[in-house]
Structures are given as structure tokens and as C-alpha cells.
Amino acid sequence: MSDHDHSHGHRPPAPMVEEISDFEILEIAVRELAIEKGLFSADDHRRFTEFAESIGPLPAARLVARAWLDPEFKKRALEDGVKASLEVGVNWLDPTGFGTPSDYTDLRVLEDTPTVKHVVVCTLCSCYPRPILGHSPEWYRTPNYRRRVVRWPRQVLSEFGLQLPPEIDVRVEDSNQKCRFMVLPMRPAGTEGWTEDQLAEIVTRDCMIGVALPHPDRKVDDKRPVHPAVNPVHH
Amino acid sequence: MNLRNKQNPPKDAPYPDIFDHKMFRDWMRTPHDVGGEDDVPMQFEEKQEEQWELNTYVTCECLAWRGIWNAEERRRRQNVDIGNAMYLGLPYYGRWLLAAARIMVDKQHVTLTELMNKMEEVKKRHD
């Protein structure tokens, strides 16, 4: 008798890679029908896929680093985030000529101060400044984060390892309309004399969501478990 | 108010006179409006993206790019119209995908028959 008796409530073994899931079937059906019916072209899908695979947090990190070094640039970034994005190589009108349909073209940069720490959430869905910051992390999209960070922000930040004293006010930005937000965190001590490249290296994605602070010794976001895909994106 | 935690009504399709204002408001609450609801700490994780998830995201954006819908229509359908049970019970990109399929049928770009046939055909390809 096999000791994998599924009646004991064990998860069945993961499906073999060759088995197609219901979601995959529907995805193919939808995309093929849309192209067949002329709703969009295969070339549209390819071009937007290229765009989706090209975005990441590096331009936003550069915006932060440059703002730390150049007070005039910082003023420009705070005044008009979309215009300032051009200076770090991001055109918010890409790839359609009017922007991405979901991210719009109104970026706001939230400046942390010695007394105000910002953290960003979209309680209603998971709105995120993709063109300059890349794709949102899984946890950002969860109902759990969206429920809790607006009401118990210090609790949630402490779970990310950020304990803030009472002298620092926490300001939550609930991104619920067309504006998109990124945090400009305070420049940490221990970075005196650094170049823009060096500074950009320590501004990680989590710092610009607001759940982490940049640190001279840290170039990657804190490690957390990665749920694997069955059929991951192939490049 | 999280309807999952509400006591179930005494029977399906209850009489309207048991509905006070608070009950009506609780039922009308849009499923996506979760800010401030009770929840407990959980392990925050990253997730490796499935190929179909990336394709779905791109399909939804292409449908908006070419004027079939706009992102706000998508959000309404994907995050509210589906109702609270599916909102919490389905995967994140599962909802995006269903919304894309649904808009095509609702706006009569395809018939449901065509969608069913295509799904059958795709399934057979992979048998």
C-alpha cells in the first residue's frame, strides 16, 4: 500500500510540467481570439511584452540618488515627477504614446524628511508606478498588506524590520486614483562623498515603496520566500 | 465589513424587511475596499511569475491600448463586479484573465460559443 494515501489530507503532487492548467487554456484562448478578431495585433502583444520585461527599479533609484546630490533636480522631481523621469531615461508616454493604460502619467515623488516617513499602498487593488519602478512585489498585491498597512502602519513596518521612533511621523499614501507614488527616502549616513552610481546601488525597490530605509551596506532588498511558478516566464 | 465573517442569513434569498440600513450597507460594500479590515501578520513573499500571468497582464493592457476598454472599466469588472467570494477566492491574475475574457463576450467581440470552442480547441492541442 502506497504511503502517499491522499485521504490523509496531503497535497497531491504538483502537476507535471506538460499538464496545462485551466488558466493557461483560457489565457491562450483569450489572446488568440483577441488577435483573430482584430482587437489587438500579435505585434502589439509582442511590443507591450517587451516593455513589460524592460521595466525595473533602477531608474527610480537613480532619481533618488540624483535628488540626494542635486538640490535643483530634487526640486524638479518634487514639482513634476513625469518630467523629471525623462532625466533618468523614463518616458511615461511609452510604449503607446499616451502611457500605459493602467499606470497613467501623473507620478508624485514623496519626500521623506527627518520627521516624516512615507509608505505607499493601494488598498483597492495594487496600483504601482510601473514605468519607473518595475512590477510590484507579490506582497504589495495581497489583501493582507492592503488591509493592514493603512490602519497599523508601524506594526507592518516593524514586520519589514523598520522600527520608527515616535519623533518620526508615519504618513501612509493610499494610491487610489490616477496619481502614482514613489518614496524619496532620506540619504543615510555613511555615504559622504559617494557618486550617483554608488548611491543608486543602495536605493532598493522596498526603499521606494517605503517599507525599507537605504543603508550603505545593503544593495538588495531583504530576502523573503519566493513562491515558484509552475511554468515561469521564459526569456 | 468582511462578509466572510458575517453570520449567514437564516435562509437564502431573505425577506427584505430583515434588511436594516447597516445590513444593506454591508452587502453593498465593494469587495476591493479592504483598507482597515481585520487581519493578522503573515509572511510576505515574492512570487515567480507564470508565463500565462505575464501574457494576461499584456493582453489586458493591449485591450485598453486599442480601445476595447479602459483600465478603470477593467478594475471595476475585475475587482468589484465579480463579488466578494471570487474576489478573495481566485488568484490575482486569475481575475485579470476572467475580466479580459468577459469584456470580449460582454461587448460582443466574441460570442460565448466562440470562446467555448476556442477553449476546447486549445485543450485538445495539449492533450
Next chain:
Amino acid sequence: MTKRSHHAEIATGKGDPQCFSNTTSAPSKFKVGDKVRIKELPDIFYTRTQVYTRGAVGEVAVVTHESPAPEDESWDNTDHSEWFYIVRFRQKDLWPEYPDCYANDTLQTEFSERWLEAVK
């Protein structure tokens, strides 16, 4: 003939919400610093005004842009635009249990004008 919105035509080269600039029928009703209360409007079927903000009093932090309200845009009714505002609240005014020792913590979120009323 596939019915498509003309959004791409009006927004190309400008962006969204820029394509809705100068489309409201009146100037913005509120300005930065104004005290406003979030109204309890019927939110049947769809809204992006969170339940946790209803009835709360906050201060206008930013006047952002003009756009159709999401209640309209989500049905592709884009003929009317409203001004949008980021309103800042004290967390203590949103959540009854928010600790006094963090009395300066705030939350800000965005509303279309229909959701705001002036507070003296």
C-alpha cells in the same frame, strides 16, 4: 465594425490625466489647506472612495488634476471631468484605537470633488 474608445486619439502625446486638462466646467472648489469632510454618497455598484474615509475630516494636501470620476470612467462615461484632491487625515481621526503616542501619524488619499464638502 469593432467599437473602440477614442481615448488613444485624445491622449497621444499628452498622457492621461493630461488629456482631461481644462475639461471641467468650473475651477477647483477647494485649495491646499482647506478643511474638508468626506461625504456619504450612495456607492452603489462602484466607487474608489474608501469606506474608512467616509465622514472623516481632513485637509487638502494637493490639488492634483482633472479627470472623469472613476464612477463614470469605469463605464467609459468620460464627458464630464472633476478636480481631484489628495486629502490628509490624522490617523487618530480615522481609527478609534490609533495610539495617542503617535498622534502626528497621518494618511492621505485621493478623492474627486463630488466626495468633498467644506468644513468651517
